[in-house]
Amino acid sequence: MKVLVVDDEPDMLKVIAWSLHFQEPAWEVVTAPNGERALEQVAQECPDIVLLDVAMPDMDGLEVLQEIRRFSDVPVILVTVKEAEVDKVHGLELGADDYVTKPFGHLELLARIRAVLRRTQGLSLAYEEPFACDDLRVDFASAKVTVGAQPVALTHTEYRLLCYLVRNAGRVLTHEMLLAHVWGREYVDEIDYLRVYISRLRSKLEPDPSDPRYILTEHGLGYRFEKPRF
Numbered sequence: 001m002k003v004l005v006v007d008d009e010p011d012m013l014k015v016i017a018w019s020l021h022f023q024e025p026a027w028e029v030v031t032a033p034n035g036e037r038a039l040e041q042v043a044q045e046c047p048d049i050v051l052l053d054v055a056m057p058d059m060d061g062l063e064v065l066q067e068i069r070r071f072s073d074v075p076v077i078l079v080t081v082k083e084a085e086v087d088k089v090h091g092l093e094l095g096a097d098d099y100v101t102k103p104f105g106h107l108e109l110l111a112r113i114r115a116v117l118r119r120t121q122g123l124s125l126a127y128e129e130p131f132a133c134d135d136l137r138v139d140f141a142s143a144k145v146t147v148g149a150q151p152v153a154l155t156h157t158e159y160r161l162l163c164y165l166v167r168n169a170g171r172v173l174t175h176e177m178l179l180a181h182v183w184g185r186e187y188v189d190e191i192d193y194l195r196v197y198i199s200r201l202r203s204k205l206e207p208d209p210s211d212p213r214y215i216l217t218e219h220g221l222g223y224r225f226e227k228p229r230f
Contacts, residue, residue, distance in 0.1 A: 007031075083101050
């Protein structure tokens, strides 16, 4: 397991690296002091996860995240002092997998890393028949999604969320159920995460995301994937 830690404060880099080494001795920790170096490290080191500080000079963490998403779907946890809901949502919309606010405890940070790794790498897909609804098809064996025979690129979390929805097609899944299954039980109150990812799925899968055909909102409860009509 390789973790890339990006922060412009040398002391913060040392503290996080030491903490991860202490708690997970088998993990390899690499560091980057700025955005440019972070992009080089992502391309060269191929880390399994990135801890990315937002408040950096020259190129801030959100700019780095946008550049990373141009060529990699590596899981990214943003680290920031901002607590506003709008900041959290913006980071998730840009492709972040999680968001940790300074100051944080080392056990909390480790728990967040493990949770992200569980949902992005723990895609234990049993062999089963592909799911099809109108033009949408999910092939579980190959982990491929197509709309009208055109492949759709999904992140690990988007794919995991879609699989849970389609495997329960026709059933209302509450916010808490979706968050617990896809993100983990510690995320059951993070409804903003779910809203962002549902929006991202709709933008990639729906003919008209503003009037969804597949992923339907059950107001005050959660979401339901339209049951195929045979």
